[in-house]
Amino acid sequence: MNIISGLSSPTLGKKISTKAGNKLIGVEIKKFPDGELYVRVLDDIKDGVAVIQSVCSNDDLVFLLLLLDALEDAEKIVVVPYFGYARQDRKFKEGEGVSIRAIARLIEGYTDKIITVNLHSEMAKSYFKNIYEIDAMPLIGRMYKDKDIVMISPDFGSVERVKVAAKHANCEFDYLEKKRIDADHVEISPKEIDVEGKHVVIVDDIISTGGTIIEATNILKQLGAKRVEAVCVHAVLANYALSKLYNSGIDDVLATDTIERIISKITVADEIATALENFD
Ligand code: R5P
Numbered sequence: 001m002n003i004i005s006g007l008s009s010p011t012l013g014k015k016i017s018t019k020a021g022n023k024l025i026g027v028e029i030k031k032f033p034d035g036e037l038y039v040r041v042l043d044d045i046k047d048g049v050a051v052i053q054s055v056c057s058n059d060d061l062v063f064l065l066l067l068l069d070a071l072e073d074a075e076k077i078v079v080v081p082y083f084g085y086a087r088q089d090r091k092f093k094e095g096e097g098v099s100i101r102a103i104a105r106l107i108e109g110y111t112d113k114i115i116t117v118n119l120h121s122e123m124a125k126s127y128f129k130n131i132y133e134i135d136a137m138p139l140i141g142r143m144y145k146d147k148d149i150v151m152i153s154p155d156f157g158s159v160e161r162v163k164v165a166a167k168h169a170n171c172e173f174d175y176l177e178k179k180r181i182d183a184d185h186v187e188i189s190p191k192e193i194d195v196e197g198k199h200v201v202i203v204d205d206i207i208s209t210g211g212t213i214i215e216a217t218n219i220l221k222q223l224g225a226k227r228v229e230a231v232c233v234h235a236v237l238a239n240y241a242l243s244k245l246y247n248s249g250i251d252d253v254l255a256t257d258t259i260e261r262i263i264s265k266i267t268v269a270d271e272i273a274t275a276l277e278n279f280d
Contacts, residue, residue: 001020001022001047001048001049001050001077001276002022002023002024002025002043002045002047002048002049002050002074003016003017003020003022003023003024003025003049003050003052004024004025004027004041004049004050004051004052004067004071005017005024005052005053006051006052006053006054006060006063006064006067007029007053007059007060007063008053008054008055008056008057008060008063008259008260009052009053009054009081009260010260011257011260012052012081012257012258012260012267012268012269012272013052015257015267015269016050016052016079016269016272016273016276019269019270019273020273020276020277022050025041025042025043025045025049026041026042026043027039027040027041027042027067028040028042029063037059037062037063037066038066039063039066039067039070040070041067041070041071045071045073045074046073046074047074047075048074048075048076048077049071049074049075049076049077050076050077050078050079050276051064051067051068051071051076051077051078051079052079052081052272053067053078053079053080054080054081054082054083054084054258054259055080055082055083055084055085055103056082056084056236056259057084060084061084061103061106064078064080064107065106065107065110068107068110068111069110071110076110076111076113077111077113077114077115077276077279078107078110078111078113078114078115079114079115079116079272079275079276080107080114080115080116081116081117081257081258081259081268081272082116082117082233082234082236082258082259083100083103083116083119083120083124084236085099085100085102085103086099086100086119086120086121086124087120087124087206088100089101089120089121089123089124089127090123098127100124100127101127104127104128105127108128108129112128112129112130113130113279114128114130114131114132115131115132115133115134115272115275115276115279116131116132116133116134117133117134117135117136117233117234117256117258117268117271117272118133118134118135118136118137118161118205118233118234118258119131119133120205120206132275132279134268134271134272134275135161135164136233136256136258136266136268136271137161137162137164137165137168137203137233138164138165138168139168139256139266139268139271140165140168140203140231140233140256140266141164141165141166141167141168141169142168142169143169143231143254143266144165144169144171144201145168145169145170146169146170147169147171147199148171148198148199149169149171149198149199149200149201150171150172150173150174150194150195150198150199150200150201151165151166151169151171151172151173151174151200151201151202151203152173152174152175152176152193152195152200152201152202152203152216152220153173153174153175153176153202153203153204154175154176154178154188154202154204154212154213154215154216155175155176155177155178155188155212156175156177156178158175158203158204158205159173159175161203161205162175162203165203174193174194174195175191176188176189176191176193176216176219177189177191178212178215178216183209184209184211184239185211186211186212186215187215188212188215188216188218188219191219193223195220195223195224195225196223196224196225197224197225197226198225198226198227199225199226199227199229200220200225200227200228200229201229201230201231202216202217202220202228202229202230202231203230203231203232204230204231204232204233205232205233205234206232206233206234206236207230207232207234207235207236207237207241207245207253207255208236208237208238208241209238209239209241209244210237210241210242210244210245210248213230213232213245213248213250213253214244214245214248214250216230217230217248217249217250218248221249227251228249228250228251229250229251229252229253229254230245230250230252230253230254231253231254231255231266232253232254232255232256233255233256233258234255234256234258234259235253235255235256235259235261235263235264236259237259237261242261242262242263254266256268257269
């Protein structure tokens with residue numbers, strides 16, 4: 001199987017090709033003066049190819065579609081480590097588009113073999129015919145194995161995820177109660193949890209504006225936590241989120257490399273290489 005790493009996942013794509021011992025195929029990429037993208041695959045691929053490309057922006061999506069179109073004769077697996085648009089997984093209000101369904105239809109016009117990492121919800125997953133979802137929580141948990149910490153989910157909705165990470169870290173876990181006010185604001189209610197003098201790790205799937213983690217950090221520090229770190233799968237980090245997080249007094253922030261950021265210290269390359277080997 002050949003590997004193509006897309007614009008958004010160059011380092012992860014390279015790591016996967018090294019681990020799997022597969023050839024990394026070159027791609028010529030241009031942007032025209034009007035902003036349109038151009039893609040040319042620099043090899044004649046007739047057999048299998050895996051395209052590694054997170055969708056963090058509209059350009060990432062168009063780039064992925066252009067690549068898939070260029071690979072028309074190849075047997076394709078699409079690896080989208082971070083699937084943007086997955087949070088609009090239903091009509092919250094009458095008249096809305098279901099974004100992740102629209103994107104599933106576009107990609108499945110080329111192939112229905114798709115691998116992703118921690119898709120936001122089961123609902124989002126339901127729009128795909130043949131998607132394999134990697135869970136990064138065991139990997140995150142193993143990072144903290146046998147450390148004297150408590151893992152905290154910032155809301156009840158993520159508690160099952162955090163339970164998996166805590167099991168692999170061999171530590172206690174608990175959750176906070178969160179209410180989303182709008183896309184930029186959340187409210188977290190103080191809840192009686194025992195974090196006094198403890199090293200706390202907040203675990204979430206996505207850090208976008210950072211609002212959730214900042215609120216959670218404030219509450220945990222008020223409750224007497226000695227050290228508060230956050231770890232997430234997908235570091236979206238919109239609107240200067242990382243600066244806001246550090247300014248909030250958090251002690252550390254870590255993420256996987258589904259989105260390549262300065263804080264992406266945990267790689268999902270092994271998990272993806274294995275999933276590619278076993279994908280039907
Ligand atoms: C929400 O359901 C997710 O699990 C994350 O908590 C959320 O996307 C984080 O967003 P933000 O960083 O903007 O608070």
